[in-house]
Amino acid sequence: MLANFNFMVIFEYLPLFLSGLKSTFLISLVTLVLALITGIIACSMRISGIKTLQYPAIAYIEIMRSTPLLIQIYFLYFGLPSLGIVVPEIQTGIIALMLNSGAYIAEILRAGIKSVDQGQIEAGLSSGLNYVQRMRFIILPQALGVTVPPLLGQAIVMVKDTALLSLISVAELTRSGQTMTSERFMPAEAFLTVAFFYMCIYFCLKYLADWSQRKLIFREVY
Amino acid sequence: MIEFKGVNKWFDKLHVLNQIELKVQKGEVLVVCGPSGSGKSTLIRCINKLEPIQQGEIVVNGMSVHDSATNLTKLRTEIGFVFQQFYLYPHMTALQNITLAPVNVKKIAKAEAEKIGREKLDRVGLAEKADAYPAQLSGGQQQRVAIARGLAMSPEIMLFDEPTSALDPEMIGEVLDVMVSLASEGITMCVVTHEMGFAKKVADRVLFMDEGKIIETGKPADFFDHPQTERAADFISKILSH
Ligand SMILES: Nc1ncnc2c1ncn2[C@@H]1O[C@H](COP(=O)(O)OP(=O)(O)O)[C@@H](O)[C@H]1O
């Protein structure tokens, strides 16, 4: 079957794929940074113990996690203009991905913080450490180790989710495959190539995740 | 030094502290005992405001513990707390565990804090374990580090919540020995424990709690040998047969 593949066409379309890869990479990077910020804010609100901050954060997180990403993307894509807010597709896409990933990241961060024994926090309280000091010296150093691997896992999911942006005509990697398919009708070659590039990104991130697992996870046994 | 005035506390409907009146003098060693769930932990956790109360007042060194105007940090630096489960910070060495609060709360210079920290480790017989992580220490050693961590703040009061209950029997002695020597140094101590030997040796007073109430207080010898109430007698016979 592979013999029937027309690899020459792939080379012909390589510049298109590379520019798609580049925008997928950039969209992912920007989204990841924004999603991290969103996640940190949502997590802080959720664990603040202040109801007026907690409830909106819970509502946000649960809505994002309970509805399909594609629906969220369409909602913003069609919904924002009807509210009179017109932004380019790529920004709509980034906002949707940011909101979606941010919710998952908020929960990952919360799990990391909750993994620190409440007793240690009380030990910190008893010796007069304030909130910031408890976070900085007791909670975060331990939470970080357990948080980084799942964060990278979420990053991997998010990169693959950027493929959905092709449906609102963002010129990213998947869109390159669609373009080649519609021009030459060679979907197998096109999407095989697209898949290959996603795999490249995946293995880079996985390598990072494994490395961080070895380096950062705090070990009970030394 | 520590005074409870008409303190009441509820967990939802559970009346966990019922009209507590108690005075602990400076330098006094108070042992608190009673059946599981009687409110002993809650009682001492209120002293440094790990727990809120709903009624009454607790005064420590002239500071009203639950008054929002009280400087809670200052209050807590004057009180050391030792937990049943030690709660050392597992990502820090013994010495780092001990110097964390002196450096960051009392703003003592790091070198000075380490000097004090090593003194306290020596004090609990663990001078050579300064650079060990909690996971490398036995339960008894961890609890001694936790005591050293409390002492490093030079508190006037030390609170202990069943400090030997999580330990294997062979390690109980080493922790009690440290506590006995502390008691002879004039630190005010409130100790939740069922270790009768410890109570008889160093306690000035034993307090018996049940269902959130102080049922009986007395000198250790009187209390253990001639309890006034049936509930106390019952309890003592149980820990004896144990
Ligand atoms: N945070 C809490 N929320 C609800 N109930 C609690 C809490 N802490 C303790 N209790 C309850 O209060 C009672 C007294 O608890 P505690 O002070 O720990 O008793 P003791 O130390 O004497 O065993 C128990 O019935 C316990 O279940």
Ligand SMILES: [Mg+2]
């Ligand atoms: Mg208890």
